[in-house]
Amino acid sequence: MFWRKHRRIEEPPRDRGFSVAEVVVAFGIFAIVGTTVSTGLVNVMHVTSDDRNRVRAASLASREIDIVRSAFNSPAIGPKQVEAGEVLNPNPLPGGTTGAPLVIDGVPFTVKRVAEWTQQGASNGPCDVDAGGGNAPLAYLRVTAEVSWPNMGSTQPVKSSTLLTPPLGTFAQGTGHLRVTVVDQTGDRVEGRQVTLSGPGGTVSQTTADGGCSFFAGLPVGTYTASVSAPGGIDRNTWEPTSTQTVSVIANTIAQANLAYATAAGVTAALAPSLPEFPPAKNIPLTAANTAFTPNGRRVLPGDGSQRTFRAWPFPDGIDLWAGSCNDADPIATGGERQNPVVLTPGSSVTADVPLVPLTVNVRLAVGLLPVGNRTVYAVHAKDQSTGCAAAVSDPVSGGSAAGEVLELPVRTDAAGMARVSLPYGRWQIKVKNSVLPQLGTWPIIDLRADRPGPNVVTVSVVL
Known part of the structure; x- marks a missing residue:
């Protein structure tokens, strides 16, 4: 008898599951992939949102230009009625309010429109013409609409510009023009200051644009007063809250007015006796010194009390301060030295002791x-x-x-x-x-x- 030898049939190996190390690695891979995907989705959403806002902003800029062009060419309105200077949100959307942002799908857009009358030879606006004025005719109205919105990041505002040429006879013979430039304590031209002009042509206001100018066109000849005023502001020469200049407008020329206006610095000066039992005399004036003061580089500040608070023009190099108003009140005149200049910062306050x-x-x-x-x-x-x-x-x-x-x-x-x-x-x-x-x-x-x-x-x- 023959015995057959049976072969052992091997069963397939059982699934013993993932090890801990394999699970950790798998989760790490999933996290990396998930982060990459989610970051990409967020970026796509941001790009889509930014693109959508840019398209809306471009539409609002074009709309603003079209509104100005229609008013400029309208017989009922005409070129001279277009408000010059800088204006924010002048033409609201239906249901909106003039001056308030234009809201589309919950996004508030700000439309800044700048309209500048410019004479022949000017490349940017009324400020780049010779400050002495001139008799070249006004060639066109330069209009720029700039639209911005919140959370723009590095994205630039959307701009749209046009040149509008007035018809002959827009400005009557015998009228003149006035350019008003506003500068701050550094001499830089200031945007956003409201300039008011009063004279034979009535009282009108404009807001200075990027070039720091307001240009008043087609004025009846005569004497005008240009002024600028703002909360917390100060004039360089008078230290008053309003800066003014009187100027004559002559036919067929461009007159020039220059106003120096900045945010004031606050100063508290304490009269400081060297011995406390020796109180200060009554009504001691103070002298502020800076080479910018005319004619002698000094300004006398009257007052009373042992502590004086006043508003000062924020000279970048500060002011020297001492008690008394006569020349020999200056410490240098009696063998001493002035104290360190009082540092003046626009909108901030500083204290100083006066010996x-x-x-x-x-x-x-x-x-x-x-x-x-x-x-x-x-x-x-x-x-x-x-x-x-x-x-x-x-x-x-x-x-x-x-x-x-x-x-x-x-x-x-x-x-x-x-x-x-x-x-x-x-x-x-x-x-x-x-x-x-x-x-x-x-x-x-x-x-x-x-x-x-x-x-x-x-x-x-x-x-x-």
Whole structure:
């Protein structure tokens, strides 16, 4: 008998699953692929959204140009009625409000329109023509519509421009034009300032465009006042909230007005006696110095109190500040040095201490040298060429207007005949006034110098 040998049939290997390492690697691959795909989708969505917004912006820019062109060529409106200068959102969509953004599918678009009358030879606008004016006719109205929207990122606003040529006779013979340029503290021309013009042609306003100009066309000849004003603003020359200039408009020419206007800097100046028991005199003026001031590089700031707050033109190099208004109040004039300039930043405030010199005044009878109490004491600065005080003022003791500056001590003499005070640098004559009868006496002169900080002492002899 033969026995057949059976072969063992092998079963296929069982599926034993993924190892932990394989699972981790798989999840990592899925994460990378998922991140790449989602990033791509987000980018595609952004590109699609940006493209959609650019198409809408281009449509709004073209719409604005078409509206201006229709008004310019309309017999009922005409070229002179198109508002010049910079205007924001002047033509709303149905249901919208003039001046408010134009909203499409929840996206607010801002339309900035600039219309500038330009004469022959100008390549950019009314500001690039010779500042001295000229008699070339106005060739065209340059209109630019710029549309922007939130979250633009590095995307540039959409722009559309056109040149509109006025028909002959638009500007009557015998009329003139006025170009008003606005610059800030750096001398750069300022966009977005509203300029108001008043004169024979009435009162009109424009907003300066990118070139910092407002151009008023077709004005009746005569004298006009151009002005600019804004919250927190200041004029370079007057330090007033409004900057103005008067200019004459002549037939068939372009007149020029220049306004320097910026956001003011705030200054708080504290009169700082070197010794606290010597209070500042009353009504001490301050002097601000900068080479830009005419004619002598200084501006006197009157006031009262130990602390002064004022608005200043934000000179990039700041201002020097000291107490007193006469030439010898400058520390340099009496052997000292000025403090560091007060740094001025538009829209910001700064504090500064202003040093004074301490002085003790003793009032005595001419006969017997007894102390004289309850007397008002004055520090009187002479008005002469050497001291160069700001203006002649009345001398309260001797009468007349020969004084250059008069400061009253904040306290009357005490029972010991003494009064303490802090004064600016300079040459002072100390005088005493009787509250009832004219006071006679000998009025000594004392030099308060920056190189001799004191305290200083002076004795005044009076006759009852």
